[in-house]
Amino acid sequence: MKKINLPLTEETALSLKAGDSVLLSGYIYTSRDAGHKRMCEALARGEKLPFDAKDSVIYYVGPTPQRDGHIIGSAGPTTSGRMDAYAPTLMQKGVRGMIGKGERNAEVIEAIKEYKCVYFGAIGGAGALLSKCVKSNEAVAYEDLGAEALRKLYVEDMPLTVIVDCFGNNLYRIGRENYLKNNSGF
Amino acid sequence: MRTINVSEITEAIETLCIEANLYLPEDIKCSIIDNYEKEDSPVAKNVLSNIIKNFEIAKGEGIPICQDTGMACVFLEIGQDVHFTGGSLTDAVNEGVRRGYINGCLRKSVVKDPVLRGNTGDNTPAMIYTEIVFGDKVKITVAPKGFGSENMSQIKMLKPSDGVEGIKDFVLKVIEEAGPNPCPPMVVGIGIGGTFDKCALLAKKALLRPVDSQNGEEFYAALENELLEKINSTGIGPQGFGGRTTALSVNIETMPTHIAGMPCAVNINCHVTRHKTRVI
Numbered sequence: 001m002k003k004i005n006l007p008l009t010e011e012t013a014l015s016l017k018a019g020d021s022v023l024l025s026g027y028i029y030t031s032r033d034a035g036h037k038r039m040c041e042a043l044a045r046g047e048k049l050p051f052d053a054k055d056s057v058i059y060y061v062g063p064t065p066q067r068d069g070h071i072i073g074s075a076g077p078t079t080s081g082r083m084d085a086y087a088p089t090l091m092q093k094g095v096r097g098m099i100g101k102g103e104r105n106a107e108v109i110e111a112i113k114e115y116k117c118v119y120f121g122a123i124g125g126a127g128a129l130l131s132k133c134v135k136s137n138e139a140v141a142y143e144d145l146g147a148e149a150l151r152k153l154y155v156e157d158m159p160l161t162v163i164v165d166c167f168g169n170n171l172y173r174i175g176r177e178n179y180l181k182n183n184s185g186f
Numbered sequence: 187m188r189t190i191n192v193s194e195i196t197e198a199i200e201t202l203c204i205e206a207n208l209y210l211p212e213d214i215k216c217s218i219i220d221n222y223e224k225e226d227s228p229v230a231k232n233v234l235s236n237i238i239k240n241f242e243i244a245k246g247e248g249i250p251i252c253q254d255t256g257m258a259c260v261f262l263e264i265g266q267d268v269h270f271t272g273g274s275l276t277d278a279v280n281e282g283v284r285r286g287y288i289n290g291c292l293r294k295s296v297v298k299d300p301v302l303r304g305n306t307g308d309n310t311p312a313m314i315y316t317e318i319v320f321g322d323k324v325k326i327t328v329a330p331k332g333f334g335s336e337n338m339s340q341i342k343m344l345k346p347s348d349g350v351e352g353i354k355d356f357v358l359k360v361i362e363e364a365g366p367n368p369c370p371p372m373v374v375g376i377g378i379g380g381t382f383d384k385c386a387l388l389a390k391k392a393l394l395r396p397v398d399s400q401n402g403e404e405f406y407a408a409l410e411n412e413l414l415e416k417i418n419s420t421g422i423g424p425q426g427f428g429g430r431t432t433a434l435s436v437n438i439e440t441m442p443t444h445i446a447g448m449p450c451a452v453n454i455n456c457h458v459t460r461h462k463t464r465v466i
Binding site for chain 2: 019021034050061062063064065066067070073074075076078081094101102111113121123124125128129132145147148159160162167171172174175176177178179180182183
């Protein structure tokens with residue numbers, strides 16, 4: 001199990017391989033469908049992103065509202081593929097890590113290789129468990145989007161798996177192939 | 187004739203929305219634990235162990251099992267001798283969903299227009315499915331449906347000549363295309379027969395059936411077993427990381443259809459297959 005402290009530098013990204021289990025600590029940003037659309041529209045108008053993108057990590061999540069006394073509600077990953085249309089633009093602007101679940105398209109994987117980024121998977125449907133890693137939670141922009149607002153979270157030892165590394169290796173291919181190779185009794 | 191004030195429906199639905207999102211049904215829990223024991227890949231075992239921890243934290247601390255607390259699918263089986271008073275039944279259902287999602291700190295995940303978007307802010311409207319049945323009771327089931335898995339669902343108007351092999355090929359194609367996206371291990375609801383729309387509804391209803399049950403007809407029970415085995419031989423595994431446990435269950439529901447058709451719908455659900463029922 002590798003421990004990673006953010007920001008996610010190029011050096012750290014280069015050291016990670018598809019299939020690695022990691023514990024991530026530091027500040028990350030939350031954004032999903034509507035937030036990504038807004039960020040890319042802002043960039044197209046020549047405006048800046050509402051956060052410092054360099055070596056940053058975006059978590060594709062729309063948490064439930066927190067109960068009194070809680071930092072955040074349930075906070076597991078959403079399907080990343082819906083952000084594929086926007087992800088290469090954000091990587092070009094400096095975002096180095098993405099946390100989500102599910103397949104990415106060919107353009108995103110090419111951008112991951114080009115900009116030396118990492119695509120991490122969090123366990124989909126484990127929002128209660130993942131919420132325990134969140135130590136602070138602050139709205140940064142787009143609060144009118146409710147669950148889709150851009151938030152800055154401090155996470156401690158967030159359990160993740162490297163899905164696509166900066167060389168383009170993909171755990172969804174490798175993991176399945178390895179399992180079938182080792183369990184060919186079917 | 188029995189009179190029921192719709193405020194009773196509102197109250198029941200508020201509670202059912204909250205409970206469904208916090209407490210995973212026992213049959214799903216047992217199935218996940220059972221599959222954890224059977225799983226032969228260490229990576230997959232680790233995922234399943236975290237999924238078990240997750241539903242325990244959800245129950246213990248009152249945090250929704252998943253942040254996608256879904257669209258509120260509300261099934262109403264209404265006895266034909268029931269007379270509702272106190273206002274519109276539809277409004278009463280939506281008021282229950284509104285209160286449940288606001289008071290229960292559940293996520294509001296509904297947009298008012300599919301193309302123009304815009305969050306409605308209270309998770310309404312509910313998806314309401316009504317059925318008139320014999321008797322004077324009302325059976326309410328709330329099944330919050332997440333869209334990670336809903337987006338991976340498909341329907342196909344198969345030809346009668348495609349036969350059962352056509353059904354198997356289609357189901358396996360849907361699972362293959364879904365891959366890691368619907369948060370496996372999944373529950374696979376299959377509808378066969380009816381019309382285009384009824385077939386999709388059968389698939390959704392199939393997801394309400396406990397995963398430790400089987401279709402009442404021997405032919406379809408055998409088909410459920412065969413498809414489950416085939417799905418669990420794909421190697422997709424929990425979260426798509428590779429492993430045995432790609433699905434917890436395959437539930438098939440059927441109905442008569444036209445001489446020219448054999449519709450087949452596959453509605454996928456994730457391991458957080460939630461539903462809660464109350465009879466009034």
